Amino acid sequence: MAKRVSLSGNEAVAQAMRQINPDVVAAFPITPSTEIPQYFSQFVANGQVTTEFVPVESEHSAMSACIGAAAAGGRVMTATSANGLALMWEMLYIAASSRLPITLAAVNRALSGPINIHNDHSDTMGARDSGWIQLYGENAQEAYDNFIMAVKIGEHPDVQLPVMDCFDGFITSHAVENLEMLEDEEVKAFVGENRVAPYALIGQEPVSMGPLDLPPYYFEHKRQQAEAMKNAKRVILEVAAEFEKLTGRKYGLFEEYRMEDAEAAIVILNSSAGTAKAVVDSLRAEGKKVGLIKIRVFRPFPAEELAEALSKVKAVAVMDKADSFSAAGGPVFTEVRSAMYGRADGKIVVSYIYGLGGRDVTTNQIEKVYNDLFSAIETGKYEVYNYVGVRE
Amino acid sequence: MAKLVEIRWHGRGGQGAKTASLLLAEVAFNTGKYIQGFPEYGPERMGAPITAYNRISDEKLTIHSNIYEPDYVVVVDETLLKTVPVTSGLKKDGAIIINTSKDPETVKKELNFEGRVYTIDARKISEETIGAYYPNTPMLVAVVKVSGIIPEDVFLNDIEASFKHKFANKPHVVPKNMEAVVRSLQEVKGL
Numbered sequence: 001m002a003k004r005v006s007l008s009g010n011e012a013v014a015q016a017m018r019q020i021n022p023d024v025v026a027a028f029p030i031t032p033s034t035e036i037p038q039y040f041s042q043f044v045a046n047g048q049v050t051t052e053f054v055p056v057e058s059e060h061s062a063m064s065a066c067i068g069a070a071a072a073g074g075r076v077m078t079a080t081s082a083n084g085l086a087l088m089w090e091m092l093y094i095a096a097s098s099r100l101p102i103t104l105a106a107v108n109r110a111l112s113g114p115i116n117i118h119n120d121h122s123d124t125m126g127a128r129d130s131g132w133i134q135l136y137g138e139n140a141q142e143a144y145d146n147f148i149m150a151v152k153i154g155e156h157p158d159v160q161l162p163v164m165d166c167f168d169g170f171i172t173s174h175a176v177e178n179l180e181m182l183e184d185e186e187v188k189a190f191v192g193e194n195r196v197a198p199y200a201l202i203g204q205e206p207v208s209m210g211p212l213d214l215p216p217y218y219f220e221h222k223r224q225q226a227e228a229m230k231n232a233k234r235v236i237l238e239v240a241a242e243f244e245k246l247t248g249r250k251y252g253l254f255e256e257y258r259m260e261d262a263e264a265a266i267v268i269l270n271s272s273a274g275t276a277k278a279v280v281d282s283l284r285a286e287g288k289k290v291g292l293i294k295i296r297v298f299r300p301f302p303a304e305e306l307a308e309a310l311s312k313v314k315a316v317a318v319m320d321k322a323d324s325f326s327a328a329g330g331p332v333f334t335e336v337r338s339a340m341y342g343r344a345d346g347k348i349v350v351s352y353i354y355g356l357g358g359r360d361v362t363t364n365q366i367e368k369v370y371n372d373l374f375s376a377i378e379t380g381k382y383e384v385y386n387y388v389g390v391r392e
Numbered sequence: 393m394a395k396l397v398e399i400r401w402h403g404r405g406g407q408g409a410k411t412a413s414l415l416l417a418e419v420a421f422n423t424g425k426y427i428q429g430f431p432e433y434g435p436e437r438m439g440a441p442i443t444a445y446n447r448i449s450d451e452k453l454t455i456h457s458n459i460y461e462p463d464y465v466v467v468v469d470e471t472l473l474k475t476v477p478v479t480s481g482l483k484k485d486g487a488i489i490i491n492t493s494k495d496p497e498t499v500k501k502e503l504n505f506e507g508r509v510y511t512i513d514a515r516k517i518s519e520e521t522i523g524a525y526y527p528n529t530p531m532l533v534a535v536v537k538v539s540g541i542i543p544e545d546v547f548l549n550d551i552e553a554s555f556k557h558k559f560a561n562k563p564h565v566v567p568k569n570m571e572a573v574v575r576s577l578q579e580v581k582g583l
Contacts, residue, residue, distance in 0.1 A: 139454075177428055271456040361457055
């Protein structure tokens with residue numbers, strides 16, 4: 001039976017962690033993710049979980065401890081944000097290439113500098129090539145649901161990869177909202193009592209992990225890692241189907257919102273997708289054919305599926321809450337446009353960078369983007385690279 | 393009552409405006425509403441102006457921006473009236489609730505706002521009941537009273553449960569806070 005609760009995103013994810021009762025949590029505090037290990041350490045102190053909680057001296061050590069514990073066969077979790085994720089960088093790649101299914105609550109925050117504690121996606125977008133699966137969520141409910149599903153996705157025998165549960169700092173992490181929580185037993189049954197590691201440092205058939213891997217084998221190992229990420233796309237959908245049976249909540253690789261007959265579409269992720277949905281509703285009420293695609297799975301990237309979903313629109317704005325400083329659009333834009341090439345040609349595809357460093361993302365900004373798209377459709381004239389909500 | 397009610401809180405760090413917004417969210421949640429309660433985080437310093445927000449609705453909430461055209465504004469510290477544009481975007485048919493010993497007519501002359509103005513002496517109430525200056529409880533009560541978001545009897549039952557939860561480590565403050573609640577319900581001026 002689901003429980004109706006009001007919780008912040010951080011509290012919801014900490015509750016998910018408690019319900020899962022992992023073997024090891026190793027973490028170092030950083031705003032805005034701090035509350036997750038903070039709440040969780042109370043569960044440890046209260047004896048509500050049997051987890052070994054490892055308070056470490058840095059995020060590099062946090063991820064290193066996670067890698068060690070996961071290599072030993074444990075179910076392992078952590079949380080971080082921004083510069084904490086940056087300090088984990090070296091170890092992120094090692095976790096992924098060692099095929100260790102660690103679950104990381106990545107509470108999105110602008111990566112310094114200038115120093116800023118507020119939300120954008122520059123932290124996890126920078127980690128997009130680290131080999132981690134990345135799930136993005138709009139609100140506390142999705143942060144909670146994705147965290148539970150992340151365990152099952154990462155630990156699947158065909159995947160064996162670490163997973164980031166990404167959601168917006170402060171906007172989602174610190175805002176109290178309605179959500180539905182599963183019963184503890186339901187979560188435990190869904191993820192399984194223990195991780196079943198196909199190989200580990202300890203056990204009946206112990207293996208060595210992380211040794212030097214020279215030209216005779218390295219490439220094959222990377223090829224296998226790439227194959228695991230391909231498998232993840234199928235497994236993510238299988239896990240989502242199972243989760244839907246349990247909760248009634250449907251998840252895919254992305255969410256299509258009022259895309260039927262849409263002429264102008266926005267592609268966006270996390271909390272601003274919710275704000276944009278309200279704009280879609282009000283523009284639809286005026287008879288304008290607008291729709292929205294909210295990407296949930298950014299790694300693996302659902303290229304074919306997105307191209308198919310965008311095949312009938314006339315114009316699409318891809319919105320990035322991170323600038324990759326390529327001088328050629330943000331990371332989501334470049335990937336979406338590339339996905340459309342040869343599959344959904346002849347469309348107007350434009351980039352909007354928005355909301356950096358916690359700049360509030362309003363319905364007015366989103367409405368402007370849709371208006372720009374209609375103007376582009378009518379006149380054929382438009383800028384490809386745009387910023388919205390910035391003073392110039 | 394309108395389907396969506398948006399409230400903006402103005403206070404100073406340490407006065408509990410954020411806590412009040414979260415408590416309001418909780419009591420509205422308990423009556424079956426969809427709620428959002430969130431502060432606007434800045435540099436966290438005691439005494440610095442802070443803003444917090446509530447959305448309360450019968451329907452699912454998806455907007456995640458700050459609130460620019462609130463139905464209600466709550467001013468927890470009257471010194472902010474001179475430095476922060478508290479009435480900015482406040483709907484004409486909305487209302488502002490201010491913590492002050494002054495009566496609404498006097499304050500209205502100082503405000504650039506034509507709509508309804510309510511005052512409550514949260515300092516006096518909290519000092520006489522709780523024994524210290526914690527204005528957030530009286531202000532929370534005033535916004536419930538003025539907005540009618542929650543029926544008073546439902547609110548009274550619920551807030552007591554919320555206090556018991558919030559003050560689990562210091563239960564002796566619950567009766568004093570309840571006394572503040574009861575008095576505040578009677579002492580909102582301008583109704």
